[in-house]
Amino acid sequence: MADEWKAEKADPEDAKSWKLLEKTLLAGVQEQRRARRWGIFFKSLTFLYLFGALVLFSPLLKLSSGGASESSGSGHTAVIDVRGMIADKESASADNIVGSLRKAFEDANTRGVILRINSPGGSPVQSGYIYDEIRRLRGEYPAIKLYAVISDLGASGAYYIASAADEIYADKASLVGSIGVTAAGFGFVGIMEKLGVDRRVYTSGEHKAFLDPFQPPKEEEALFWKGVLDTTHKQFIDSVKQGRGERLKWQQHPELFSGLVWSGEQALELGLVDGLGSTSYVAREVIGQKEMVDFTTQESPFDRFAKRLGASVAEHLALWMGFQGPSLR
Template sequence: MSVTEKIAARLPRVMDRGERPPVVAAVRLHGVITPQSSPVARNTISLQNVESAINRAFDNERLIAVALLINSPGGAPTQSALIAERIRELATKKHVPVLAFCEDVAASGGYWLACAGDEIYAHGTSLVGSIGVVSAGFGLNGLLEKAGVERRVYTAGENKVRLDPFQAEKPEDVEWLKTLHSDLHDQFRTWVTERRGAKLSTDADLFSGEVWTGSKAVELGLVDGIGTIRSVIAKRFPDAELTIAEPRRPLLAKLGLTGASTRSGDLVAQVLASVEERARWSRFGL
């Protein structure tokens, strides 16, 4: 069933419930996609911190469509897949279309989320794509040597400490990582192909990790059109009420408390996580 057919089938049932207008519920998916949150990072996306907002968006008796407001440079592939699968599960259960809107950037895992939509829209200046896999880290073995610190690790299993940042990099570990990346890339490619199908252009390598503007993404079939949530909703659902479901903030955050640890090891991890998160955004000039 097409998106238009879903809307047409849904509208009479919604309007039968009274004179109140139908609802388009939007969910904000803003930030780096990661299973961990950092007290020094900006917004982050994980199934744990956005699922309640997704559930609220779909739990409305006057619902006619759900919109995804995506602004993400990507991140953890598993979290991207879990969130996208939850959205598709609820869309199927509730029989409502999902429209995804790319804001500043919907790249890598951010584009994975966008593909959970039946239709994808972007601003002409949005950055879209980056269908690939990347890992990044820090090599700290030289730092330990300068500090006169010796790293001691004891394992059972020769591959238990691959790519330890405190040890010299091994070529065989890098090859293992490349194999892992290839597998994840294939899964990403399969997801995009399943969701976008014949819309995808065959005139460019869409799976090279390249990023395009929203205008170019339309030509390549990565998005369906240019538009913002308000312009598209006003045109497609002129009588609908637009509501936005925000992910709930933890109580400590509401009180202005981060819960940050003062232990030196935790502080180092938090600073490195913040640097990595900053690097993901800065790749796109943000």
């Protein structure tokens, strides 16, 4: 103690520095404690917010997945939306559309079904699933007619689906048709050469990487891919012919299968559609039940939130870079 007293007497400036350092360290410790308390508070608040959102939205989940509103019980027209790209995991996927169709046909009060279409097309597989299910349900429930009503656009895969209906209606200015198949990608060979970058791909199979956008295309592979698209196109044409029958004037107008698109008024002359009219017109004047019930499968709030976060960005980016399959567009 005597030595410490002597040191303090000998150098009071050092003693002040030590006290200042001690106060600074204590203040830092207190700030860390305060920060931890606030961190726990905000984490708890976030948990309570998410829990409250779950409780709030949980009653809507059943309605969102069911997609059907209640009717008066005296009969109604069932309406199902086919909107946007027809693809797996999209709102117009085969799972969603087929599920809605089954519920609509099974409902005892359904007097007719309308597919309300506004779509540029999409996957031939998804479109084919929906087409086949429409024809199956029409056979199982012959008393219930199904009508396709095209609003702005009913092209390619969307028309593929529509051709399975009993009748097709459109607005005079709707765009209808585009009976064709496309598969698109990008080629980055020139850019790679300018950058001095070599693409190294190791495969087992001579043509395993024939869709690689970083390698130059080969003539025999391009011909092979063209054959795949032609086969898909033929399947598309055969299904449309089967669905439309003699109404489709393809013999007089072979360009119907060329991928061109027509207005609703022109489509009526070509046999692509059976009449001009809106969804409400068909429900009121054709089916005879103006009361409409929406059977469209709706996304849950959590699904919409997840999509906004961009959970599928990587998947879509890979497709856009040239790895997607054929598309009815």
